[in-house]
Amino acid sequence: MIDLLVAGSGPAGAATAIRAALAGLSVVVVEPRSAPIDKACGEGIAHSAVSYLERLGVELSGRPFHGIRYLDGRHSVDARFAAGPGLGVRRTTLHAALMSRLAALDVPVLRARVGPITQNTTSVTAAGVTARYLAAADGLHSPIRRQLGLHSPIRQLGPHSPIRQLGRWQSSQPLSRSSSPAPHRAAGGVRRGLRQHFAVSPWTDLVEVYWSKLGEAYVTPVADDLVGVAVLTSARGTFDSHLDAFPLLKRRLRGAVAASAVMGAGPLRQRVSARTAGRVLLVGDAAGYVDALTGEGIAVALRTSAELVDCVRADRPQDYEAAWRRVSWECRLLTASLLWARNRPLLAPRIVPAAAALPGVYRTIVNRLS
Template structure:
């Protein structure tokens, strides 16, 4: 069935299981885990599809949802089982909210979503609260939700649309056409239960799955991309995030709070920020992110940096070891297209797998959700063509679609990251920036990528500046 016109769910009888699109969203997903759509593994299930999506995070679920809604047969593979943790600040900007609204996700307050009004910035130069801008293109509010429940909700939404989710299923290698070398599927391995119900090692024989196209949505380390020979670009920046959770009276704060005061042991300003995000459930997500340029800040002890930053915080905030509710964990932030190309024959990269993280802020969820939709739009058009040459011509347009969406913005961001890695530049920005609210509002719009193409003069300038050709 892979890639032939007229196949997929559109060819099924009306009312079949694959046609379920009940529109209920994910309002209860925060309280229960996603059940596998067709059993715990792919051992006894269909082994062909129109598209295989590897990874059921925001990028993978966004891709799978859009494809399933278009009537394509989609296999969505997740190496873990829901709910599962991911290192993240849990803050969703209006850009993320816009993408979630487009996906039909139910974001009523009773479903674990906490609204935010804007960002509070604190530095040696003062304190400034900036509300999310009132724009036509974006909602005027943000959200906070834990990644454990967010990813669960998004995967459930894809399943409701008809995608077939297989949890505890790892993609261990690509399948290629013997003659052309084109990617035509993946080899998978099911992870069975270990002692006391925990996940053990890989179990059973590898299972080969075939599809017209494979989508790599498996994160910054992207085993699928590496198997295709697509390594991280060393000339592009890689950030680092470290976070934990504390029980805190500040859990209901409706501003995302950022502290622009990170320093190394020698007292030099570091290019990044600390954050305190209230979860609305009695806890705060507290962490820090560093936006590194190539070869800079490689030897920072991030856990020690987090502990040192938290040490002078007021005791009544509860950011101490006795109120910590989760381990201190860290993850890499693949910034500004730091893995390319985003398409090789039969394989597309979305989200973190393709380095689609905002180089100014480290925000990745919005770009994961958006790139999944961009990839799905290209796939729907490609798989609707009758001839293989026509399908391939459409598929090869995907990198250009990404460059049109983000190329100029990410190119400017790479310059920004390099500039901020000079301690004197970062120190000047943190010491003097907050005393100039007009300048900070401009920077806020730029860094959040929140502009109206036909807005005021500021918006039009920023939009033109960040939509220049880039890659």
């Protein structure tokens, strides 16, 4: 019997397996998809997450970025990182680096689906493997989470408390550029993301976030000749139609050749009743998700994966829920608060002007998140 079975080889699952192996635990990863795995995401990794991955021995390559810029067509405000640069990394490049590190540590990766899970007081069995514990890192719409009854339906949220937002439609496959319905004005409904790459030299060393009534568009430099553009919105429409809501960005991309297919993810908001069920512990997006608005998904996944491994080593799965909440609460609260303001018609147009008027506060929040 092994110590830990990890379901999913994305950043959360791979980092969990790597840290467990470095801690002397026996680990097996189960992943049904072939590597490298692509996914619709912003592809910007915070400095803290880059440092953590480097300590795990993961060798990353990408394009450094030195802060975040907010723009709304009239206002612009920059917040540069104090601790060090983040890194823009293609998702496939990141996954290949994680898989390379797993191979170097001789961690087996089984090409299989988890399927039904059975457990008792001493072990858990899935995909034909018996382990002391199972780390469920199987994504935003985690089948394991649903199988164990830990998924909570999204309730209609009231307008008064951002904390009620605490808790990605993730197909992560190419989408047609012309098959979606005509766009409409975004409201505070179900948010989804679309991402595409463009062959163009980055025009800044920052991640740019363009704001409009439709939603937000994130531009991340991921190579010397490539940028990724991710749009977050509750409006329906094609990627191209969404870009119409960001005329400044559209001008920047004029003449640039699309370098990847459009990929989608969502609904972003995922509520989870608990992070632990017996000897199964949820990590990464499977453990719950607020929104991609602050771009901290990978950083939070890495921090919580470290806590998961510590709980497995100590044979105290009952400590994981509190540990998960402790290391993720600040990011969840800031993301939920910003999303709450974003969904208020009177507040949304004032977010970027407020950041521009209070650049010190804006820098503090950005650096706190990074």
